[in-house]
Amino acid sequence: VTDQDHRHSHPHGGLPADAADNRARDLNIRDADLRPSELSRREFLRGLGLLGVAVGAASVGGSLVSPRVARAATPRSPERRPGTDTDAPGGLLWLSGDHHIHTQYSSDGRYRVRDHVGHARRNGLDWMVITDHGRIAHEKVGIDRTHADVLDARTANPGMLVYQGLEWNIPGAEHGTVFLAPGPNEADLLHGFEANFDGVVVYAGNATKNDPVQEAKAVEGVRWLASQVAARRSEAALFLANHPARRGLDSPHEIRAWNDAAPSVAVGMEGAPGHQAGGVAKADLGPEAARGYYDFSAGAQSHPAYPPESYRTWGGFDWMTAKVGGLWDSLLAEGRPWWITANSDSHAVYRDTLVPGAGTFSDVAPFVGAYADPVDTGVEQAGNGDFWPGLYSRTVVGARRRSYASVMAAIAAGRMWVSHGGLIDGLDVLAVSDRTDSVATLGGTVRARRGESLELVIRIRPARQPNGVGVVPKLRRVDLIGGPQTGAASDRDAMSAPGTAVLRSWEIDRQHGVIVLSYRIPRVQGSMYLRLRGTDGSVSAPGSIEPRLDPVPMDPWTDLWFYSNPIFIDVE
Ligand SMILES: [Zn+2]
Numbered sequence: 001v002t003d004q005d006h007r008h009s010h011p012h013g014g015l016p017a018d019a020a021d022n023r024a025r026d027l028n029i030r031d032a033d034l035r036p037s038e039l040s041r042r043e044f045l046r047g048l049g050l051l052g053v054a055v056g057a058a059s060v061g062g063s064l065v066s067p068r069v070a071r072a073a074t075p076r077s078p079e080r081r082p083g084t085d086t087d088a089p090g091g092l093l094w095l096s097g098d099h100h101i102h103t104q105y106s107s108d109g110r111y112r113v114r115d116h117v118g119h120a121r122r123n124g125l126d127w128m129v130i131t132d133h134g135r136i137a138h139e140k141v142g143i144d145r146t147h148a149d150v151l152d153a154r155t156a157n158p159g160m161l162v163y164q165g166l167e168w169n170i171p172g173a174e175h176g177t178v179f180l181a182p183g184p185n186e187a188d189l190l191h192g193f194e195a196n197f198d199g200v201v202v203y204a205g206n207a208t209k210n211d212p213v214q215e216a217k218a219v220e221g222v223r224w225l226a227s228q229v230a231a232r233r234s235e236a237a238l239f240l241a242n243h244p245a246r247r248g249l250d251s252p253h254e255i256r257a258w259n260d261a262a263p264s265v266a267v268g269m270e271g272a273p274g275h276q277a278g279g280v281a282k283a284d285l286g287p288e289a290a291r292g293y294y295d296f297s298a299g300a301q302s303h304p305a306y307p308p309e310s311y312r313t314w315g316g317f318d319w320m321t322a323k324v325g326g327l328w329d330s331l332l333a334e335g336r337p338w339w340i341t342a343n344s345d346s347h348a349v350y351r352d353t354l355v356p357g358a359g360t361f362s363d364v365a366p367f368v369g370a371y372a373d374p375v376d377t378g379v380e381q382a383g384n385g386d387f388w389p390g391l392y393s394r395t396v397v398g399a400r401r402r403s404y405a406s407v408m409a410a411i412a413a414g415r416m417w418v419s420h421g422g423l424i425d426g427l428d429v430l431a432v433s434d435r436t437d438s439v440a441t442l443g444g445t446v447r448a449r450r451g452e453s454l455e456l457v458i459r460i461r462p463a464r465q466p467n468g469v470g471v472v473p474k475l476r477r478v479d480l481i482g483g484p485q486t487g488a489a490s491d492r493d494a495m496s497a498p499g500t501a502v503l504r505s506w507e508i509d510r511q512h513g514v515i516v517l518s519y520r521i522p523r524v525q526g527s528m529y530l531r532l533r534g535t536d537g538s539v540s541a542p543g544s545i546e547p548r549l550d551p552v553p554m555d556p557w558t559d560l561w562f563y564s565n566p567i568f569i570d571v572e
């Protein structure tokens with residue numbers, strides 16, 4: 001698939017520069033041949049030292065990095081953040097995806113792999129991960145059936161990167177996505193992982209038991225994945241925690257332990273869960289449960305320090321991510337490479353007409369791990385709370401090329417932002433230091449000397465296409481969130497970062513072209529990090545700009561946010 005195809009097939013993926021923007025950056029065009037608006041854009045970029053290379057790929061990806069800055073971007077000690085891809089952040093393709101999708105190989109699913117692939121394509125996704133629930137029947141039956149379907153889907157859809165994974169029952173904790181790069185050992189490794197480390201397979205009905213033995217088993221599983229990559233049995237393996245705050249099972253010390261055990265494999269969590277139509281009113285054929293199906297409360301296996309509000313979504317996002325100065329920020333304040341994603345968790349699509357085909361699931365011989373193909377009733381079904389992949393939630397990654405390995409490298413590096421309801425089409429963020437010529441994009445690290453000044457340049461492409469309910473969303477506000485890096489937490493269950501706050505908000509009144517925002521940090525004194533969120537501004541918590549605790553019922557299309565991953569600034 002060429003870049004040209006990409007642009008046509010994929011209106012939402014990244015930050016395609018407009019024609020004037022391309023011409024401003026194309027140094028094959030002399031200043032004298034530019035129109036005045038193009039020339040002023042070029043002068044602006046030149047003033048920031050951001051003009052010069054990679055217009056080819058950047059016409060899709062939109063990263064603008066001069067050779068001077070690109071050279072400076074190579075970290076001096078790349079081993080320090082093992083998840084970080086160490087190439088220069090130029091020439092990125094921003095590819096949209098979803099790493100959490102269920103099929104007829106989950107007892108609470110129904111769709112064929114090809115159904116999801118078709119919808120994902122129509123919704124502009126570039127990559128997707130099939131993640132049926134771990135259980136004995138899945139290990140015995142589901143993996144191989146899925147593998148055959150995934151191989152077919154890859155052949156039939158060369159423009160779509162279709163990964164095979166599973167939804168891991170993390171021993172002692174919640175669910176998580178585990179997936180591997182395609183390769184000759186792909187299915188074998190999934191078998192090995194699930195048989196030995198899935199909580200339901202290993203501990204049966206006791207999978208979430210909050211005890212040190214199970215927590216150690218989870219860490220062992222993550223290490224095993226890393227060892228398979230080290231032994232070159234797979235090019236890459238990733239684990240991301242799904243719906244982390246839903247039942248309070250993922251305690252802060254478990255998250256830290258996973259990330260410490262294999263920082264290139266255990267790289268993050270869902271910043272927003274799937275099931276975003278879970279709060280839609282019954283009168284509108286929704287389940288009227290809760291957005292994300294976040295309708296749980298503290299149980300026997302929950303981490304006791306989690307407050308009642310952590311069991312709800314906030315503007316559609318998980319409390320760990322949505323709370324400024326909360327758990328995610330406490331991890332980032334450690335300088336920890338721990339990233340967020342947003343996915344569909346699609347099992348049963350809101351107002352869809354398909355129902356599961358015949359079948360049952362059995363974890364004893366003869367094992368049964370699949371439904372027959374779904375049956376079309378021709379009638380919109382009531383009570384479904386999910387969206388098709390790409391219809392509502394997306395995780396957009398900055399990949400160096402359109403390949404399985406590059407997308408996984410981008411996820412591992414945190415070069416990602418996420419959105420709901422097509423709120424924006426593109427986001428490109430660069431932090432640049434004045435004197436040391438260090439630059440970084442999302443997930444990266446800028447190295448600066450104490451007292452040096454830095455510039456954060458944020459480029460946002462507003463939505464141009466109608467979203468899944470036929471509305472072109474309007475971005476109304478962007479918030480820059482930042483805080484100091486305070487070093488490794490002595491309390492492994494730390495879940496607050498008191499120094500982190502909204503540093504700056506921009507009201508957005510323009511919905512065309514490229515919105516360029518910049519933020520200057522004069523004379524930086526200590527290591528810090530910065531991240532972004534934006535909103536359509538329709539609702540917020542009373543008397544505040546913070547997201548609202550999602551009520552029930554609610555229409556998820558009326559409260560849209562995007563979030564970026566952080567950029568770290570390390571001061572020497
Ligand atoms: Zn799950």
Ligand SMILES: [Zn+2]
Nearest residue numbers: 100102167345
């Ligand atoms: Zn799931």
